[in-house]
Amino acid sequence: MNRLYRFAVLFVCSIVLGFAFNLFLLPxxxxxxxxxxxxxxxxxxxxxxxxxxxxxxxxPILIIGWMKLGKEFIWNSIFSVFTTSIAMQYIPVLKVTDDALLSTVFGGVIAGIAIGFIIRFYGSTGGFDVIGLVLTQKRDIPLGGLIFSLNSGVVFISGFIFSWDLALYTMASIYITGIVIDRVHTRHIKLNLMVVTDRGDELKNELISNLIRGITVMDGQGGYSNTERKVLYTVISRYELAFVKSLITSVDSRAFVSISETVEVIGNFRR
Structure with missing residues (x-):
């Protein structure tokens, strides 16, 4: 069911991406x-x-992704690319509006939402998405900003081939798409998680069993009650938060949990 759901999301978002291209950007x-x-x-x-x-x-880009990101990712990406390609064969290239600026904004937003969800469900639209994901394995760089940087060369190509007005519209579209991707794809955001609990050993074992994360365990004492408690500290990605919260609640519904966004992680952190 999870795989079927993933392919359904990839299918729908790939078709939406085709609409963004043929109805907003290409015309x-x-x-x-x-x-x-x-x-x-x-x-x-x-x-x-x-x-x-x-x-x-x-x-050639998908071959690089096969070697660096794994077979499942590449099969999802191939599925997404082919779905978008086929959709663009049948979706007519029509102007929704004669205003190029409006088309740039809405086309960029729709494309950003579609690409963001495709990446979030472990796929890509190929191209620099794959290169960006390979690079983010090494550094915690916002994917949308990285893709924007990699894509900027297309702006100059379009400027020389068509016009510099269209090149600037292209730059705006790429920038908007990058911002929206980062709003949807939030894997680069890391969170500090601190849990104060009476069931420290049980919760620690559950977290270690279900997360590939290191956990620091400290002894704590209640300031008013003087009760001995365990304090668990770890760093997780934004994607893991919902799962971790439900896991903590299932083990100790009375646990005190503090979650804050971290600026940077240095050291052995699995990305």
Whole structure:
């Protein structure tokens, strides 16, 4: 059921991405970034459809992802890329609005939401998404900002091929998409978790069994009651928070839990 749900989300979001391209961005020659943007350039300049270019240009990128990110990720990405490609064959290229700025904003937002959920459900749209995910394995860099940086070269290409007005619209679209991706894909956000509990050993064992995280256990004492308690401290990703909260509640519903966002993690932290 989890796998079926994941593929359903990837399927829907990939089609939504096709709508963002064909109804908002392509009609005004506002490009997406990276490999997708190059596919749009070739699609506008040649009789070959943008969706087919998307598949051709993504082949070497997906090979890199296979080696660095694993088979499941790449199969999900291939599924997403092919779904978007096929959807773009059937979705007509129509102008929803004649205002290029409105199309840039809404196209960027819709694309950002779709890409953000595709990445969140362990897939990608290929291209620089894969390169960005490989790089974020080494450093806690916001993925949307990294993709924006990698994609900026497409802006200059579109400026020389089309016009600098369209290049600036492209830059705005890529920037908006990057911001929205970071609002949806929040794996780079790390949280400090401190738990004060009467059931320290049991909770520690549950956390270690269900999380791939190190836990520091300290002895604590209630300031008013003088009761001995255990204090558990660890750092988790934003994605793990909902699961950890439910796990803590199931073990000790009276535990005191403090959660705060951390600026940076240095040391042995599994990303």
């Amino acid at each position: 005004h020659e506002v490009l997406s970034g990276g490999i997708t943007g190059l596919a749009m350039v070739f699609g506008l300049l040649t009789p070959v459809n943008t969706g087919l270019w998307l598949v051709i240009l993504n082949i």
